[in-house]
Amino acid sequence: MTVLSPGRHQEPAATTPRIGPLGRLARVTFRRRGRTVVAWLLALGVAVGLASAFGGEFKADYSAPGSDSKQAQTLLEQRFPTQAGDTVDVVVRADGGVQGKQSEVQDVLAELAKVPHVAGVSDPFQDPAGISQDGTTLVAHLRLDVENPVDMPIDDSQQMLDIANAASTGGFHVALGGQSVQQAEQGEIGSEGLGLAAAAIILLLMFGSVVAAGLPIVVAVAGLAVSSTLTTVVISLVDAPDWSTSLATMMGIGIGIDYALLMVTRFREWRAAGLDPEAATVATLDTAGRSVMVAGTTVVISMLGLFAMGLSFMRGAAVVTILGVLIVMLASVTLFPALLGYLGKHIDRLRLPLGRFMGGGHQITVAAGGHVEPSRAWLGWSRLVDRHRIAAAVVGTAALLALAAPFLGVQFGFPDAGNNREETSTRQAYDMLADGFGPGMNGPLLLVAELPPGSDASALDGVSQAVSATPGVVAVAPATLNETGDAAVMTVVPATGPQDQESEDLIRTLRDDVLPQATAGGDVSVYVGGVTATSIDSTDNITKRLPLLIGGVVLLSMLLLIASFRSLAVAVKAAVMNLLSVAAAYGVVALVLQGGWVGQLVGIDTHTPLPSFVPVLMFAVLFGLSMDYEVFLVSRMREGWLRTGDNEQAILGGLAGTGRVITAAAAIMVAVFAAFVPSPDVILKVIGVGMAAAIFIDATVVRMLLVPAVMHLLGRANWWMPEWLGRRLPELHVEGHPEDHLPQAQPV
Known part of the structure; x- marks a missing residue:
């Protein structure tokens, strides 16, 4: 009935x-x-x-347009096309010294050279920088004929890993580093x-x-x-x-x-x-x-x-x-x-x-x-929030601010192989390089110089000497010129790792002081590139543009909500609370990236930097999704307001009537995002953690507690809008006309 x-x-x-x-x-x-x-x-x-x-x-270019690292990358691609391909590092450690294992090393390199897409192999025994000072570690480089790691077939990378694993016995260990190898180790998790x-x-x-x-x-x-x-x-x-x-x-x-x-x-x-x-x-x-x-x-x-x-x-x-x-x-x-x-x-x-x-x-x-x-449970919760509206607003706001606090100490940068799982070959290669050659070997800087046509290496003698004398520089490799002599590249090994603040300080010193002085009065232009430099430039570029993103998205979303609900308060409240919700999610991500027991719960056991584009991406996605739940909740409240003219009853009924649907929808979204947390890709893992946390926070603390509490406090002001604005904005009737579809009530 x-x-x-x-x-x-x-x-x-x-x-x-x-x-x-x-x-x-x-x-x-x-x-x-x-x-x-x-x-x-x-x-x-x-x-x-x-x-x-x-x-x-x-394909993706993570460099910042117009930056120093972008100019270095462009120059390298144009003047050194043979060096534009991807590379794989072959790191070998022998307990008794690698010189005594020369034949074994050459056998491994010969096997690796037969793998498809391997275009060349360096000889570490002929490279002055190929063997560590203690003689226990060496590094060779495989040059691939693919420009991007994603173009390297997984099966071929896996074949290289199998060769390295088969060669590792006793005190002789072979590990491979490089993005194409990391891609093969990550695999798919469904x-x-x-x-x-x-x-x-x-x-x-x-x-x-x-x-x-x-x-x-x-x-x-x-x-x-x-x-x-x-x-x-x-x-x-x-x-x-x-x-x-x-x-x-x-x-x-x-x-x-x-x-x-x-x-x-x-x-x-x-x-x-x-x-x-x-x-x-x-x-x-x-x-x-x-x-x-x-x-x-x-x-x-x-x-x-x-x-x-x-x-x-x-x-x-x-x-x-x-x-x-x-x-x-x-x-x-x-x-x-x-x-x-x-x-x-x-x-x-x-x-x-x-x-x-x-x-x-x-x-x-x-x-x-x-x-x-609605069920008695949801009606009871709705009335409880109404009775304790001030406490609910204070507790909800305090909870969001507390969750957001860890983000104040976040470190921006790109995760590298040092953040991979310990059992992976890329992580082992990273650690072996750091132990044998120093941490800077994992984040070398590339100095790419533009020279007058026909120049020789002597044009960069002053640059090489100035850079070598800079505190924090361990070694500077001799300059390599291209065929036309109008460009050169030098590799600089810093004393610190790619994620260390000292490495960032060194890059800024080279750019601001050392290189301008070394090239003053000449026709030589030198740009600092490499992964570490690209990370710094990308972070600076995104930080500069972030206000445009936040301001534009918030403004357009507020205009849409004003037109939908004919209310200034609803739009402003939604924008503020969504910003708080996103900030809380940022805090959860920062806490996880610190490693420790919280990070270990999701497979992050080292202090890991946060790529600067991830918070931007999260903001865009989460602000939109948070607005979804705002629309579902407030449309029911406005429907009740239009029908009854009673703000308190409209909020009580709206919360009680949509609570079940919103929490179920949020649970689904949390489950979908959380399914990406086991991913071995740190970026996907972090996005999954952040978005799952944000949706959970938004659907519980924000929509079920903070929004109704604040709307109870605002009273009839929730639905106020200036007449001049109301005349200029279209009325979307987001709640529709449900009364038109109802059949006539039948006596019971």
């Missing part, structure tokens, strides 16, 4: 519902469900065809599958029905299949890093399931209110569908903010992720109603003995607006 419990000031149901564009689209796809499903299958086929014909390769499995369990626990739980997963997977296939076409047009697909996958699975979860919940409510499957589908898209569009738009706006950073790899990652979000949004408003055409009548079939949700033969009380009455 269905009992309708009208809310205060509820208007009688309209005889002709005011159906918006999404509702009309839902009606079309519901009635033409077969054609809609076929259209999605054809879209997947077209995407596969385009990917086969025009697919590109991942994070997407773990995330989907966790999401399926959460959905089953929430709905108790296989059909209802399966719908969000089908919609998310369909959108992900099309978008991930098209990604290969996109990367032929823009530069994008290889981890951008993982980010897009996280977003696609997470928001795809979240959006469909919201709409499945709303559909079941409309069915419980007495609507037939088609009318319930139309009402769902005309109400919850609007919230989905606004939420998805905020995510897209946040990702567009990455364009303000002026970095090609950021733009590429943004484009790939936006593509995934847009296709998932399209699936939510077309494929989802089409599937309801087949499964709407059977939404509660294949029930599991997991307790009751709604329906299932039990009496259901439907409140005003077509919503099912």
Whole structure:
């Protein structure tokens, strides 16, 4: 039996519902469900065809445009093309000294030279810097014929690792270093599958029905299949890093399931209110569908903010992720109603003995607006926050600030092989180089000089002497000139490691003092490059542009929320709390990167620097996702406010009515992001940790505690907006017109 419990000031149901564009689209796809499903299958086929014909390769340039390191990199690529390829370091340690193991070393190098894509091998016994002073360690270099590590086949890198492992016996140990080797050791862990499995369990626990739980997963997977296939076409047009697909996958699975979860919940409510499957589908898209569009738009706006950073790899990652979000949004408003055409009548079939949700033969009380009455537990929590609104606001704010505090001590930089797991060959090679040659051997600097045509090495004698005399420099290799004599490169070995502050200070000293003085009055220009220099320049560049990203994303998101909810307070509050939520996530990431017992929980056992682009990426993603939950929560509150004019009741009902959905959606998103924490890739691991923590914090401390507490404190000011602004902004009616879709109440 269905009992309708009208809310205060509820208007009688309209005889002709005011159906918006999404509702009309839902009606079309519901009635033409077969054609809609076929259209999605054809879209997947077209995407596969385009990917086969025009697919590109991942590539990313992490250097800062116009920086000293970027100029060094460009000059090196143009004037020294033979040195532009990737390299692999072969590090050998022999307890009795490497000179006595010369034949064994040459045998290993000969085997490695036979591996495909190995174009050359250096002879460490002919290189003055090839053997350590104590004679126990040597390093040789394999030159590959691929420019980027991602272009090196995993199988070939694995073959090199097998050769090194087979040669390591007793007191003779061989280890390999280099990005292509690290890529082979990382492998794949199937994070997407773990995330989907966790999401399926959460959905089953929430709905108790296989059909209802399966719908969000089908919609998310369909959108992900099309978008991930098209990604290969996109990367032929823009530069994008290889981890951008993982980010897009996280977003696609997470928001795809979240959006469909919201709409499945709303559909079941409309069915419980007495609507037939088609009318319930139309009402769902005309109400919850609007919230989905606004939420998805905020995510897209946040990702567009990455364009303000002026970095090609950021733009590429943004484009790939936006593509995934847009296709998932399209699936939510077309494929989802089409599937309801087949499964709407059977939404509660294949029930599991997991307790009751709604329906299932039990009496259901439907409140005003077509919503099912919230549970007593959520009503109790909502009233508790109301009674202790001041304490809730203070505790919530203090908790966020405490979590954010560790970020004040974060170290920026790029993780290197020294942060890999101890059992990996790259980590062993890193440690052996540091022990045998000093820590600076793992982060050599490259001095790339532009010379007048026809110059010889003597043109750089003054530079070499000045750099050698600089405190913190261990060695300077002789200059190597290109064939035309208009460029040269010198390798500088610092006394400290690539992640040490002293190495950064040395680079700044060389750039600001030593090199300008050594080249004064001449025609020689010298640029400092290398991984350490690139990291410094990238951090400085991103720090300089970060205010543009934050300001642009916050401003555009606030304008969207003002238009959606016709309120200044809601928009300002959302921006401030989302910033606090992101700051708390930054603090969690910084705490994990410190290593110790917290870091060891996620597989980080050394003090690890944070790549400067990761906080930027996290901000763009998390600000958008946080806005999703804000839209879900506040749209229900505004619906209650418009119906009753009672701020307290609107907040109580909004929190109690959406608490279950928001926490379930957040649990799914946390599970999806947490599935990337076991990744051996430190960047993916850190992104997974940060985003999982942020979503958990946002859905608990912020949405379930801080937002309602502050809105109770603000009172009717929550819904105030100047008349002049109201006239100039479009009214989006994000909550729709649910009263139009309600059937007339029947006496019980």
